[in-house]
Amino acid sequence: MISIQHRPYGLDVALFGTFTVDDFRAFETAVLAHAGQEGGVNVLLNLTGLLDFTVDMVLEELRFIREHQQDFGRVAIVSPEGWVSLAAHIAGLLSHTNSEYFDTPEDALTWVSGQ
Numbered sequence: 001m002i003s004i005q006h007r008p009y010g011l012d013v014a015l016f017g018t019f020t021v022d023d024f025r026a027f028e029t030a031v032l033a034h035a036g037q038e039g040g041v042n043v044l045l046n047l048t049g050l051l052d053f054t055v056d057m058v059l060e061e062l063r064f065i066r067e068h069q070q071d072f073g074r075v076a077i078v079s080p081e082g083w084v085s086l087a088a089h090i091a092g093l094l095s096h097t098n099s100e101y102f103d104t105p106e107d108a109l110t111w112v113s114g115q
Helices: 021-038 055-071 081-093 105-112
Strands: 002-007 010-019 041-053 072-078 098-102
Touching: 002 021, 010 021, 021 041, 021 055, 041 055, 041 105, 055 072, 072 105, 098 105
Parallel strands: 010 041, 041 072, 072 098
Antiparallel strands: 002 010
């Protein structure tokens, strides 16, 4: 499941339970809508509630990130230790973006919002 909130700095995205291809498509739609209006979109990606993800989601993610990495600004990733490999995977896909890892959503918010 995914939660997407539009914020002044960009998108606040939290993942819960299993991250599916439908969830990722909702993320794609939000990124493209925001990037089209504002230029590069900053994203706070919170993985602390994530339990699992589907293979079809990963394939969709690969396609989208490679086609749209220029649409991203700052990407703050909040990841507990168990999801470090997924966070590293996401950051690798976003290698041409300004991405950072954080232990807490508060630290991530401060960075992604430029405060």
